[in-house]
Amino acid sequence: MSSSKLKKDNLSQEDLLNFSELFKLMKPRVMSLVIFTCAVGLLTAPTIVSTQDAIIGILLVSMGAGAAGALNMWYESDLDALMSRTCLRPIPTGKVNKNQALIFGITLSVISVVALDYFTNRISAGILLFTIIFYVLIYTIWLKKRTSQNIVIGGAAGALPPVIGWTIATGSLSLEPFAFFLIIFFWTPSHFWALSLYKSDDYKKANIPMLPLTNGIETTKANIFVYSLLMLPVIIFPYVINFVGLVFLIPSLLLTIYYNYLCFDLYRFKKNKFSAKKAKSIFGYSILYLFLVFVLFLIDKIL
Missing domain, CATH: 1.20.120 (Four Helix Bundle (Hemerythrin (Met), subunit A))
Incomplete structure (x- = not known):
């Protein structure tokens, strides 16, 4: 096998590994809950949505949730390194650096909100934008290290995906x-x-x-x-x-x-x-x- 072929194979393996670590930044377990609750909100709404539009909407909401997760890991990487529950996350282990996480999180945030506005409606995009901002700025940066009620107030962000699912279908609250x-x-x-x-x-x-x-x-x-x-x-x-x-x-x-x-x-x-x-x-x-x-x-x- 030629050296150029080996080099290409190594690059592809590195790309896959990097993608895997970036995906971990999105907190896949949390995303699965977002996908499920958003789908329930959409499916229980009185308006029928095409399968294609439903899939696009749910994927974009989960992308927005993943963006919030990545920005959370970017900001809390020093704390994550101290905790046994989080020390193996991509940034503490050095598999992703903080700048990569920040760029990744901001990029996903912009894409998910803009695309949701384009493919569904403005109210859904607005609630998704509010959710990301609330989770990152209000919960992660402001509340988490200041009050024991952090999880009570911050819980509002996790409670919004099914609401977005509903608005994707109906365009209203x-x-x-x-x-x-x-x-x-x-x-x-x-x-x-x-x-x-x-x-x-x-x-x-x-x-x-x-x-x-x-x-x-x-x-x-x-x-x-x-x-x-x-x-x-x-x-x-x-x-x-x-x-x-x-x-x-x-x-x-x-x-x-x-x-x-x-x-x-x-x-x-x-x-x-x-x-x-x-x-x-x-x-x-x-x-x-x-x-x-x-x-x-x-x-x-x-x-």
Whole structure:
């Protein structure tokens, strides 16, 4: 095999590796949640969208979410290097440098917003732009290192993708997509505070004021339980506004009550102590819970 052929093969392998690392900057796990919730918002809307337009819209929203993730990693690369949960991300490991991440994140942001405006409508593009700015400037740069309520306020960014899905289909806002927003917004604190309990050493190293560090274990457990209880009226809300029927309401209430039980079980554990196993169970179940609730929106729509 010629040296030029070997050189080309090595270049192609390097290109693939670099693309893989850039993709990791987009937080693929978060993107998968964005794709799913955005699709549910779009599919449950009263307006039928062509398959092609739906795919384009959802991909552009996920690209915007990935852009926000890349900018988050660019800004927090020093913190990521200190935490076991994030130390293997592309920037701390040296596989991508900060300038590359910044350029990549800004480029994706511009492309996703402009393209969404072109292919769908201005309101969807506007909400996507707001989501990216809110996540990067308000949550990442301003709130995260300043307040233990960072995840509560910052949760608004993660709650907007299904709203964008709805506006892609309808071109307008109404009360129904607000139900999606409320579910994710009130779900976020208990989900992340459960994680922060058994990863508190990580957050301490990075000097991030998560609730267990600023207010203690007992307050964190109480807040997790309270926010799980707030999911009850939030889950009932779509039924109250006639967005869904009993097909959604009954199973989603059962799922929520079990979530309440898990959070209460953690709360009643020894005073000022917590069970890592119970906290991990809440974190794991919360992911399944949100997925199933949004699946129920689709089932209710079909039936």
